[in-house]
Amino acid sequence: MKQRAHSIGIIMASVIAGCDGKPSEADARSAFEDQLQTEYCKLIRFTKTNAVDSQESGMKRYTVEYEAEVEYLKDCMKDEMHRIVEDPGTAPMGCTRFKKGQRDVWRGTLTFGKTEKGWRGPRGKIY
Secondary structure, three states, rough: HHHHHHHHHHHHHHHHHHHHOOOOHHHHHHHHHHHOOOEEEEEEEEEEEEEEEEEEOOOEEEEEEEEEEEOOOOOOOEOOOOOEOOOOOHHHOOEEEEOOEEEEEEEEEEEEEEEEEEEEEEOEEEE
16 A cells, blocks of 8 residues: 555656646636637637747746637627627727638737736636
């Protein structure tokens, strides 16, 4: 029994040591979903394509680049910042029109800031 407990301890230490402590792809997906206007679209696929460490004003930052496929749940328009506009009369110039059921690929970034409690995502949630 002691041998098994020792082996489990070694495995756990290896797993913990292998983690780099940065937001994972699952964290980035969760942060993306927190920003998604779910009354207009649903997430089909999310992929972390790259990430960059940086520091700004003394704060560590981790910026995740992503590609996400969404499906529109109703007719609407989307601007370059992925903001959804349902009423074409209020849509700014440069919006793209989408029909219900149509899919679109979004590419962008999500920036996390390091705090003493973890990494703060774009909407303030700690990961």
